[in-house]
């Protein structure tokens with residue numbers, strides 16, 4: 001009788017971090033694509049753009065003026081999604097939209113306070129993360145460390161989300177290399193799910209040598225990387241591993257995970273900071289090389305909500321990269337219809353994606369062309 | 371002291387169906403949009419396109435020939451994500467990708483069988499749902515009923531997902547009006563979450579007059595629709611209500627919910643079928659009228675997994691519409707960075723979205739222009 005094959009047969013894989021499934025249909029990569037093609041990004045930009053609201057010394061729409069910064073630069077988001085001070089949502093206020101006598105179960109609301117900041121990665125308008133040096137990326141990580149520590153000490157802040165949207169396809173409205181910080185009064189849904197899984201795993205493995213889900217997973221993938229068919233690792237150094245998770249959703253989704261149990265970016269020493277910078281540089285250079293374009297993605301850090309959060313010790317620093325491209329610089333994966341209504345679905349397997357990223361040079365194609 | 375206001379202050383709302391939160395930042399609708407604008411869809415299409423693989427009588431890429439159909443037409447998807455027959459995933463097979471001695475917790479896989487079908491809504495290449503008559507939409511619903519019943523009786527099928535991707539922006543590769551069916555051996559993540567919530571609600575309200583979450587919610591919104599500030603209903607008739615859920619994520623997300631406790635589309639009588647057709651027509655015409663364009667969305671039915679599923683009685687038929695447009699025919703909402711890493715975020719409130727849809731005519735702008 002026929003044997004089950006991971007490259008021919010549909011299957012679902014389980015994500016133990018978020019407690020969810022992904023449907024994998026590897027044979028489906030063969031179907032022709034007749035749908036929307038994206039605009040290829042314009043690749044030539046000046047190193048300084050007088051109209052860019054992120055370039056050094058420029059004036060923003062609100063009238064504020066950027067410093068003439070030379071490395072990284074952090075400022076308050078002019079269109080913040082949350083504000084530091086606002087009233088609580090009272091029962092009276094709730095009744096105004098939920099209706100009088102509304103069921104408390106069906107109409108639940110919480111006031112959400114916080115701060116939003118913009119983190120410019122470089123004064124250079126024409127560069128992106130993979131084109132920066134390790135040292136320059138190290139400075140970005142140092143800025144994250146400072147922000148995370150400052151926010152952790154700010155009263156009313158319960159969670160700090162650091163992330164980057166890269167490329168117009170990912171809703172990024174300015175190509176100047178930058179990320180964001182959204183710090184909130186409460187822990188949002190995704191990290192809350194992860195923390196809950198990390199805590200359950202810890203409780204179930206309390207008497208084992210390793211009780212951290214991500215320490216165990218990193219160790220398993222380290223071992224698996226010795227055999228080609230089970231190798232999901234794209235790059236590793238002493239401190240970090242960049243891999244395609246077994247349960248990846250996006251075609252070339254990756255995770256950079258700390259090999260040591262590190263709670264947050266603030267706990268990284270200077271060697272670990274440079275190792276993370278190297279992993280980020282290596283991975284994003286391969287991304288750009290895959291389709292010879294500036295590879296769009298959303299990237300974010302998951303770590304302890306704040307330094308003193310009661311669940312901080314269970315948390316394990318990792319970065320998620322969610323890139324939409326599937327076949328070329330202009331053909332993306334759509335997570336729509338079935339994916340929205342039922343379950344995320346992917347075509348190529350995690351192993352296939354990892355092998356393709358591994359086969360690429362980590363020298364950026366623009367550097368190689370020089 | 372300042373009072374909390376739903377149109378000025380950030381808050382999160384809880385979705386009791388999926389047990390998740392959405393961050394709402396109403397003041398943020400004011401920020402200028404400098405990012406990607408989408409291509410406006412080409413609106414003029416011939417009523418028959420000899421190159422379309424969905425038009426009546428045409429030959430598909432695989433060589434199969436479509437019937438010369440006159441109303442709706444169902445056929446097997448030539449590039450199905452799942453197949454009816456394939457082997458189980460054995461431990462030996464799993465070891466080939468997960469690695470030997472891999473933790474059963476961290477590397478979980480299930481074989482996934484099923485069937486994928488395409489449902490053409492009309493022979494006319496140039497029409498979309500809101501441009502069909504109630505009777506024609508009724509035929510689409512009749513086709514869904516038959517498919518759902520047939521699949522329910524098919525051995526090995528445990529769940530039936532009916533959905534439509536409309537518009538290139540939503541990954542739809544052919545503008546010919548059509549939807550899809552993906553029937554699977556197991557219940558996928560999203561409906562599984564909903565069923566779990568419906569069951570919990572039932573258990574907690576077993577001694578109440580109403581123990582169905584969606585019956586209670588529909589009744590509450592019916593009452594709320596009497597006051598402008600709490601009115602989230604866009605349209606209603608005897609059998610269905612089209613509303614912007616209190617916890618909507620997408621800017622103009624809506625749900626069409628049955629007012630009676632109906633398990634599945636198969637349980638609708640002929641009057642309810644026409645009422646559903648009317649609700650679908652009315653809602654999608656308003657969608658097109660909002661930005662005077664063919665409004666893209668993903669739409670899908672949530673109902674009992676199959677007719678005889680053990681949890682069928684807890685299920686309550688409803689349709690979700692997830693449309694991406696935010697400000698115009700070419701400016702969409704991106705659920706990226708923060709949304710992917712932390713929590714879905716929206717700008718305008720559910721109440722504001724409902725008021726805008728309500729204010730529009732339900733006569734399609736193309737019909738009105740004639």
Ligand SMILES: O=P(O)(O)O[C@H]1O[C@H](CO)[C@@H](O)[C@H](O)[C@H]1O
Pocket residue numbers: 035333334335336337338339345535540541542543
């Ligand atoms: O099956 P289609 O229309 O070719 O493809 C579309 O719908 C599918 C089901 O929602 C998605 O998996 C694809 O990403 C999307 O492009």
Ligand SMILES: O=P(O)(O)O[C@H]1O[C@H](CO)[C@@H](O)[C@H](O)[C@H]1O
Pocket residue numbers: 165170171172173405703704705706707708709715
């Ligand atoms: O804040 P920006 O860059 O203007 O906006 C972008 O990132 C935000 C946070 O992920 C999203 O909410 C927006 O939809 C997206 O366009």
